[in-house]
Amino acid sequence: MRPPVALSIAGSDPSGGAGIQADLKTFSALGAYGTSVLTALTAQNTLGVTGVNIVPTAFVTQQLDTLVADVRIDAVKIGMLATAKTADAVAEFLRRNMFAFVVLDPVMVATSGDPLLAADAVDAIRRLVPLASVITPNLAEAAALLDGPIAETVAEMHYQADALLASGAQRVLLKGGHLPNSRLAIDVFAVLDGHHEVSGPWIDTVNTHGTGCSLSSALAALRPRRESWLEAVEDAKVWLTGALAAADELEIGQGHGPVHHFYRTWGNE
Helix, strand or coil: CCCCEEEEEEEECCCCCCHHHHHHHHHHHCCCEEEEEEEEEEEECCCCEEEEEECCHHHHHHHHHHHHCCCCCCEEEECCCCCHHHHHHHHHHHHHHCCCCEEECCCCECCCCCECCCHHHHHHHHHHHHHCCEECCEHHHHHHHHCCCCCCCHHHHHHHHHHHHHCCCCCEEEECCCCCCCCEEEEEEEECCEEEEEEEECCCCCCCECHHHHHHHHHHHHHHHCCCHHHHHHHHHHHHHHHHHCHHHCCCCCCCCECCCCCCCCCCC
């Protein structure tokens, strides 16, 4: 059977833990063939981001149109878009192509705390939301999209997931990894006809660089071969929990190192 083909539209991370590099690793780890379109180059390591070089929007569009003119795309993951102009161009690309599975990770801030989205681009990300099959904000990103406070309880997560649905989202996976005083990693998956809490054990590690990128790209890799979005969410959560649990084995960098994308295969040769 041919593998699903997944496309990542995102920025680059030279340290390999987040962005395009994390997405391609995730696609490969989960049996999808990865393709990519770059929106930005970053000077970045596990300690932080020291610079961002934006790819011109016209060239982002050229990359996208050239790719889909030749290569079938089964699922799309959208990550760092950096500017409002690029976000609007990606929205137009989605309208022209009508992909079956689109995952939007509204990347705004790196794990290190460095901003990855221009302040005036949040409205453009909001315009993208209805075009995605599912959006995967963390608590801070959900608060920014809603222009409200950051959720501090699971009950508040449910409320904000409903608010995101009301704003036009088709499905919401609200990631609770930053929830205070929790010993479980609880995410809320919300659709119009109900909510599901998807939980896993809290992994005590500082090596969480690229966690959001990896979870959203796992959804894009898995959904073409799963019966439902909920099944893809549950399987992606299990895979990411394992990648976090094995992250300390890598010993990459001096700050927030990456998750171990290939923990299921490395060492099993």
